[in-house]
Structure formats: C-alpha cells, structure tokens
Amino acid sequence: MRSGSDLFRQVARARAFEDALGALWREGRISGEMHLGTGEEGVAAGIVACLREGDAVALDHRPTPVLTALGVDLVAMLREMLGREDGLHRGRAGHMHLMSRAHLAASSGIVGSSAPLGAGFALAARTLRPGAVAVAFFGDGAANQGMLLETLNLAAAWSLPLLLVCKDNGWAITTRTENVTGGDLVARAAAFGLETADVDGADAGAVRDAAGAAIDRARRGKSPTFLRAQVSRLDGHFLGDPLVRTARAPATEGRGLLAAVTAASLARGGAGLGARGRSVLGLMDLLRRARREDRDTARDPLERARRAMAPAEAARIEDEALAEVARAVDAAGESGWRA
Amino acid sequence: MRSGSDLFRQVARARAFEDALGALWREGRISGEMHLGTGEEGVAAGIVACLREGDAVALDHRPTPVLTALGVDLVAMLREMLGREDGLHRGRAGHMHLMSRAHLAASSGIVGSSAPLGAGFALAARTLRPGAVAVAFFGDGAANQGMLLETLNLAAAWSLPLLLVCKDNGWAITTRTENVTGGDLVARAAAFGLETADVDGADAGAVRDAAGAAIDRARRGKSPTFLRAQVSRLDGHFLGDPLVRTARAPATEGRGLLAAVTAASLARGGAGLGARGRSVLGLMDLLRRARREDRDTARDPLERARRAMAPAEAARIEDEALAEVARAVDAAGESGWRA
Amino acid sequence: MARMTFAGAIDAAVAEAMARDPRVVVLGEDVHSLRAPLFARFGAGRVLAAPISEAAFMGAAVGAAMAGLRPVAELMLVDFVGVCLDALLNQAAKVEAFTAGAWKVPLVVRTTCGGGYGDGGQHEQALWGLLAGIPGLSVVVPSTPADAHGLMVSALRHEGPVIFLEHKLLSGQWLEFMGRGGRETVSFDVPREGAEGEVTAGAEVAIGTAALRRSGDDLTIASLAVGVHRALAAAERLATEGLRCDVLDLRTVRPMDRDAIVASVRRTRRLLVVDEDYREFGLSGELAAVVLEAGLAPAFGRVCVDDTIPYARHLEDEALPSVERIAAAARRLAEAPHGASPPPSGYPTATS
C-alpha cells in the first residue's frame, strides 16, 4: 500500500490529466462525448494503491483516472484520444474504450458492462493466477442495469475474487439516482450476499483502507465485496453538458430550452396544473443541483488530499504532476504524424 | 375473496387440467417441452381469488394453473396445445405462449420476461384503469435474470400497482437455486424497496391472505409487493425430465448417463480426486432430491386443501373438476378438424 | 407547412398524439430533460423517467402496449439494444403471431443511430438490418424532417411495434448533445436538407413506402437516412460526368418497398446500395435478393460499413459511406456491362 503522498500524487496526476483532456476537447481536438473522471480521482488512487501485477480492472465511461494511476502511458492515451495512428489503439478506440492488455485493464461505454467483464477477469484470476483479484468500476446509474445486478449475484454465487466499486455521484446524466432507485445500493448489494463497504470517495485514504481489506479478503478466496464510494460529479455528465451550461448561464445558454419548457407548460391540452407544476419544479431542482456541484470544491478529492499534506510538499507534487502531463500533451501533439 | 371451497375447487380444477395435459403429452399429442404447474396450484388459486375484472397477469412457462383459475376456456386451451386450427390461438402459440386478451393474461417462455411484462400491465392499469393491478408470476431461477432484477427496482421506483409472485420450488431445471443464488430472495426484494411476504405456497388460503393484503395496497396506489410462495416441483422440470427419469429408474433410464459419468470421473487427465468426488456427490444429491420431490404428497397443494375440507365435500368438488376436465378433453379431441 | 428541425418534427408528432390520445405515454432514460417540453406539459404520469434498465422498461412498454397504452419507449442509442433485445425479438415481435392476430402491440421504440461525430464503435452503429431481420417488427429510418414527422405520425397510429430510428447527424438536438457540446471548434458534415425543412403537421408518411428523390436512368442508388443525402450529392457530381442516377430513399427497412426498388432497377439495370449499417447479412444483401427474385440481374455494388467503426474522425470518415466512395462505386458500376458487377475491391475472402 502506498503512503499519503503517493496517493496525493496519483490524485494530482489524474486531475492534471483530466484537465488536459478538457482543454483538448474544448479545442475540438478530442471528438464525441468526453466523460471526465474529475471527482473520482480519489477512488481511482485509493484502489489502484491496493493492486499489484496480475490484478485486473474493468472500467466504465470514465476510465482515465484509474488508467493514469495504473501507469498506462499518458502520451499513448492522449494520442489515442486525438485519434492518431500512433495512439494507444491507433485511433480505433477513443476515450470510452481505452484498454491495456499489459495492465489487464479494459473499459467499455455500455453502462453496466464493466461488472460482468470484471467477473470474468476475476474468474480468470482465480483459475490462472491464484491470489490475484479483479476490480470492476461503475456508477450508481449502472447499479440498475440488469447485467450488473446479475453480476452481484454471480460474484456471490461463484465467490469470485472481485471488488465491485460503485462510484456513486447521485447522477445518471440528468437523472437523480434517488428518483429511479428503490432502496439503498449498499443494502441491495448486501442482500445479494456480498460483503459491503461504504466510504467517502473524496477521501483517497479511506478508499484505500476499505478497498485494501476487501482485496485482501478476495486474495484469500473469501467472499467478494461491493464498495460504494460517494463522489461528486465536478464537470457534469460530460464536457459540454447542457444541464451544466444551462445552470451556469440560464439567460444565454439555456434560453431556448427554458422558453420551450415554459411554452409547453402553458400549452392547451395536457396534464392538470399540479402535474405541470411538479414537472417544472423538478427541472428547476435539477438545474439548482447541477449548479451547486459544478466544480464544487467541498467534495473535490484533490482539495481534500491537499489539505492532508504539508503545503510545500503538496505544491511540489502538484507541479510535478502538471509538468508531467504538460510534457505528455506536448509529446502527444508532436508532429511526425497527421490525420 | 373466495371461500375455502372455492379455493379448493380451483386447485382441483387446475390439477385435473395439468394431469390431463400430462396424459395428452405422453400420448404424443402435445409436442415440445411441457412444463406442468403441478405443485403451484395453490398459488394460482390463492392469487386469482384476489383478482377482478381489469386486473392483468403475466405468466411464465407454467401458465396453465392461473389460466384455468381465471376461467379461460379449457377446450380452447387444450385445442391450442393439440395444435389445432380451432385452438385458442389457432395452433400458433402452444403451451408456453397461452394468452387471453379478454383476461389480460399473457405467458412467455423466456425466463424472467413475465416481470417487465407485468410491470407494463401495471403501468397501463394505473394510467387507464385506476384501482386495477397486475400480477407477475415467475420462478426462483428467474429471480437471477437481469430484466427481472431490473423490474424489482422499476416497480419500486415507479411505485407500480404490481404484485411480483415468486413461485420458489428451489429448482431451475437441474440446478438447485441455493447453489447459484447469493442471499435470500425475500431479503433481496426488500432491499429494492419492495414490500415483501413469504408464504407456504401449498396453502392456497395463506397465499390468498398474503396476496389480498398486497393487492389491496396496490389498488390504493401504495408500494408494490414481492411475494415468495414456497412450492414443490411435483413433476420435474418438464414432462420426461431426465433427472426424474434417472432418479426413478437409475438402472434402466439412467444407465447411459451414469455409465458416462463414471467413466469420465475415472478418465486420465482432469481434476484431482477431491474435485471429481465432489462433482459425483453433487450429481447424486440432485438425483436424491429429485426422487424425493417426485409427486411428493407432503407438499402437494391438493392434498393440503383436501385436508381442510369435509371429505365428502372434497370428493364431490374433485369429481366435478375431473368431470369438467374430462368433458373438455373429449370436446377438444372432437373431430371436425384434423391437422 | 412550417419549418422544423428533424428532431422538432418528431417531437411535434409525439406532442400532438399525446394531446389527442391519453393512451400515448413516453418512457425512457432522461426523458424528463430530453423531452422537457413534453414533461412540463403532460407531467410525470405520462413522461416517465426510467432507470438505466432498458430490458425492464422495454419489456414494460410491451406489456403496457398490450394492456391498452400506446407507449413511445426511448432507447437512447440503438447501440444499446443488446441489453433489451429480448423484449423486441421474443415479445413485441411475436405476440401478434402467437395470438393469430388477436392481440397486437402498438409500441413505438424511438432510438438514435449513426455516426459522423467521432464517438467510437459502441455509439455510432446503425443496426437497422439486425432489427429488420425480425419478423413482426417494422423499422423506419427517415432522412428529412417531413418524413420524420410523417413516419412518427404513422408509427403512433400503427397497431404493431415500430422501431423509429433517428440519425444523430440529422437530429440537431442529439448532435449538439453528443457531438458538439456547445463548441465552435468542431464541425460535422450535416446534410442541410435533412436537418431542417418544411413539414405539414399531421401529414402521414405510410410505413413501407420508399420515395424517389432524384431520377436518372443509368443507375439506382438505394439508401436511407444520411446516406440519401450523400447519395444525392454524389448523384449531382456524377450528373456532371454524364451519369444519371435514381436516388431511392427507402425510408422503411421493414416492410421493404419491393415494388419501388424493382421498378427503379428494372429501368436502370444497375443497383448501388448505400447503407450505413454493416455490409454483410443485412439490408444491402436483402436488396440484392429482392432484385434477383424479381428476375433482374443488375450490376450491383454496395457502399456500407465493413467493420467496427473506428473512433478517429478521419478513419470514421473512411468507414462511413461518403460522397467519394459512392461516386467511385457508381463509376465502377457504370463501366461494368449490365448484369455483371465489377469485382468488389479488397473484400476479404473466407479462405484467405
């Protein structure tokens, strides 16, 4: 297990990398939906700190914090996301499908699919590499996806060396998980016969400690664990998230939407006033929450980790991380190759 | 709600019908996999007793006890299973797809699919027929199917007027549910935010009482319920179940299988002795259980219901049921139509 | 007549149906925000935000349709159909057949498809061939706002299940959502006639009818959705070279408008299929069968997607049917004698 400054370094590296991705995306150099992992860096750092060679990880649509912590080459990843022939996957995969066979790490953009994938990694670990484990990362929204629910059961039934990590940010795109979820996710997992843990995902150390116990158990062939890490979504669902944009600038960015909603809520034919009112209030509440969480420092794992460090040490490590990523961005953008 | 003798009558009718199906199947007049509902008649009778016009039921691969209790025409059903052009569905559907639009009843042979179907019935009920409810029937094996697990959540999240009935017979074909299931199914459902009930499914009255409370709650728009009814599989997974046949007559019916298993367990290359032994013991245990449950009277809902009745009354009702079904079989077999 | 965007034209059809018919409900992930105007007007009872449980809510939509509602179930991307195919394959598509016509499933599945904005191979598929292969389903794929509106009007009145595919490059709302995200720094090759146009409110477009978008006697280009616009651009270019093309917009994949295809190909004796779906075992093959069954022996070619769509924009552009690829394939066909296709270049053979 790594020390506090190691954890901090991984959180800082991950954040620097995510921020670099944000800049590249805004410049139009990364295409499609870019889901940043900002807010999840503590989970990534804490869990990767417990892993060793031969362990495997299955990732969702926010794979980068875990991949940076695992030590996957930053330049190769950046080049991949820039769509370059010299990228990690020669530009074939993109941000939702970053993989590294050497690290036994694979991501997928289908919500929930990381769970069965992780179960398979765990099965292979048990069969071929006794003592090795697998970790599957997913969100709270994914926890309602059938294949994931099936995997909670499968992991328990087969007693797989698997850690299921739910990065619970309370959101699935524009849906509040509490509005579409029955019961509590930790209790749910426990009812499937899994061990459970519930931690503050902004606290990398707490994550590391909880995951460490679970992973040790898994290495010894004991029952699998569901770990819920409460995190915050610092940059909306993806970059350019219309909810965040509307929340930030209702008068400009949100104008079209708000006008359409208002007109519709007054249109002839439809539900009664009460139901219409509840709808409009519901939408307002989403905007309010989106605004509150937008780059919310209170639940920022980087802020949190920084506070636990000597300021000078923290600054040095952050500078190093920023420099490392800046070098990677420079290297990634180097010519010698053009689309 | 119906009285005890009404319940008994439905149990007796359902059993008479299932037995008639068994005879027709053995005669080769019904094709394919014939899953009888023997052992589940108490559940069917108890729950249908709580239903009224406008309610809907979604059924699995053992639909007939519920359909007979609902009053679906026996002759039309028999003709359907005989594959006749004058059958309920002109021979297009067969035993796994019996439906009745008039009764809002539909069955499906895909394990777990009755749950979402029932949720949809419940949604339509709430929207179009306030006060009406839907019931989804399924087995314990189905409780590990993704779409069913998703439906536990959906029912809770949307607060649907739905009763989810798990006919728990401990089996899925040759698999003991306990061997592939984490946790307890009732606790699992509760963790999804559902109300729950756990009853002896051989006791039609107990089923009726538990279902009655749940259905009343649903009619009033309160939270949906998961009801587990413990039942026994009296005729194996389907008619001709090789497990049952082997258990009944290991020396004749099971000879091929047992010889192959023995040879394989001694073959060179493979697992160590311990693992092989556990496998063989596991298979023996399945045979032992299958033999024990084969037409086990102790957990037979008909026996149970009979005991609670005055013997003469019981005999009269059973005779009526047998006569009704015998007439239906005669009528179904009437010529005037040939394939 | 009114000018509408592609997505707006669909929304208008849905809104009108909801206002008229209380049985019409919308359900799916994020519909409260993606269809915020409908949510504000019709309330949470008829615009139901679902968890990420496509199998459950799609199956529920089937049940709801059987029990009297007319649900519009939204599957965010057709790529996700793999988690809920059973509801379509074994339930929605089969109830009518199982009941010999007695019980129908008036369900509309509204879903997005297609690429051209760099989202990678799990988010840009077409998959209409896979869905059209299922007897019992209708599959429609409009290319203009008018057709999008008219086909949705028809779908909402249809007695059976209809899969309605909305191409993300035509649907400004989706392209903004998944591709642009408010950026000025990216651009997409959006077909203008597809993204916005005149719409007659309430005007049906019958399911199963193709539309001839351009006439020319030398070659038939059959396509749908974005492919139609690419084909029209290619035809324009080819016309300057003296090659005149029919451009047939299929609009519906299943049931296929065999008559329209046969009529065109009988005249042109050359058929080029432009299909953003995977090349093999799908729409393009079916069109080959249709013309052969009609006793025609056209020169035949196809411009399709051959493999998993790559992420990189330049690779994606090569993978998706482009004006260049279409024009080149058309020229090859034009050189071939009637009834003899030129050997397709670079196809892998099974024994290689």
Place this chain on the structure above:
Amino acid sequence: MARMTFAGAIDAAVAEAMARDPRVVVLGEDVHSLRAPLFARFGAGRVLAAPISEAAFMGAAVGAAMAGLRPVAELMLVDFVGVCLDALLNQAAKVEAFTAGAWKVPLVVRTTCGGGYGDGGQHEQALWGLLAGIPGLSVVVPSTPADAHGLMVSALRHEGPVIFLEHKLLSGQWLEFMGRGGRETVSFDVPREGAEGEVTAGAEVAIGTAALRRSGDDLTIASLAVGVHRALAAAERLATEGLRCDVLDLRTVRPMDRDAIVASVRRTRRLLVVDEDYREFGLSGELAAVVLEAGLAPAFGRVCVDDTIPYARHLEDEALPSVERIAAAARRLAEAPHGASPPPSGYPTATS
C-alpha cells in the same frame, strides 16, 4: 475414426481440449448435468454451473477470455440471445477492433438452434443471420458429426469469438431433452447422416470453408445444418427428374466462403438458398449479394422461414424448409431462363 453422435462429437472435442489445456473452461446453466461427464472429470472449478443470468455469465466469459482463459460459454438456446446480446455485439466482437488487434477474445459460445419438434416460436429460431451480421464474430453451423467435431476443434483454437450453433434435430441429446422426453409416441424427421457418423478425433475443419456435398451442373443449393440434409434429399428426388444439383454446405456463416459459392454458381447459374433462419435481412440475402458482386446473374430463389415459427407440428412443418418446398422451388428455378428468377409466389409487398 470412430462413430459418434452429433452431440458426442462436440463433447469429445471439448473434453480433449480441456484435458490438454487448463485454460479451457465450460460455463452455463445446468452444465453440471448437461455436461455431467465433463463435470465429473474436470470438477466444478472448470465446469461452472451458472444462474439464469446470461448477460452476466456471457459478459464474464468475454472478460475471462481476455484475461487468459478459453471459455466455452453455453447459451442453452440461441433464442435467448436477446438477454445477452450486448456481450457479443459490443464486447466480444469489438475488443480486437478497438485495440487494433492487440487484444483478442478467444471465446466459444456453444448454443442450440432450430426447430422440428414442436416447441413454438420462442424456442426454435435459427438467428445465425442476426449474429453473422456483427463484424468481429465468427458463426459456424455444422451439419454432420465430423464437421461438428472439426469446427469445435477449430473454434477452441481460434483467437477470436466463435458462435457455435448446434441444431437440436441433429443433436440427439437436445432432441431427447426438449422434444422426446422418453416418449415412444412421437417422431421427428431426423436426418440420419447428421445425427450420427464417422469422426476422426482431433481433425480440424477450418472456419470459413464450405463443403460441396453433392455435385450437379444445373442448380446450386446452398444451405447449412438440417437444411443440407433436406437439400440432399430434394436433390436426390430432383435427379430422378433430370435436374442435377450442387449441394453446398456452407458450414460457416461468417466469414462466408465466397469462393465456394461463386465457383458453384458460376457453373450452375442458378442459386437456391435453403435457410432455416428468417428470410429477410439475413443469410439468404447475403448470398444474393455475393453472387451479384461476383458479376453473376443467376436465377435465384430461397426457401426460408418467413415468419414466427408456429407451434402446431403441421404448421411448423410448413414453416420450416422441407424437401417438398425445396424441390418445388428448384423446379421453378430450373424452368426460369438463366439470369431471371421466377417471381416468388405469395410474398407480401410492402405497399400492399
């Protein structure tokens, strides 16, 4: 050489691979009893009985294959693929493409298909066309014990995902399980050459190679699985009428053996596809495209399944490709001039 049943030939290939290679594991519902000999020999660690959670265990099989195992994942019936398609469509089929070849998924999906024993429309589908439409998958459908063995041997050595379809009418074990159930009172039209035959243990049959089962210059009948045997019987009958047929057993659907098809049709100039899968948007259409692309213009016909398979045995017999339907279609093709298919009788048209 040894005489084996169809299922026995497959089991033998799996057992041999398991004995040789500790990476080979079997998982699926009821495999402890359905593969009881393997379970007894290799233990629960390598023969894993799964809950009815196809999406989870199929996805797990993909992950296991990526992480070093060679799983044989059993999907009881291919009809159930709707609950786990995502694992095949978006995971197994795409990992190699996403990683530009760096990471492969050596997964075998063993599943049963096909009708002929009265089990109804949700349990007798073929669906190989749907699966073959997915780039990245291989799909094999053997018709004899030797091919079943040889294709399983190849599948177990293959570096990518292979869907191995086992027809229930050929596989005595499955037919007994789902159709006969120990009864003497029922009978099935089982092709004898398909159900049992000589097998050379360990002999590979390469994926992607068709086999010519019978030669004749008048007409090519292309088929697979049970259809091959029906086609052979029809060809026998047609021979007495002076019509000589090539019967081509495709064996693999994807990748298609284009060369074998083209070579045969070039000679016969007539192509009849006999396909137990749904007629439209699948294998039969793809074969039409293959011959057109090769510059051939054969008379073309197809004998397929048109709609949801009905339960009643007599209706089912009419719905599945039969010797009678094949022979009748062949005669129609023989009467047509080369390059002009006779109009197919009774197809619905989209505009009707």
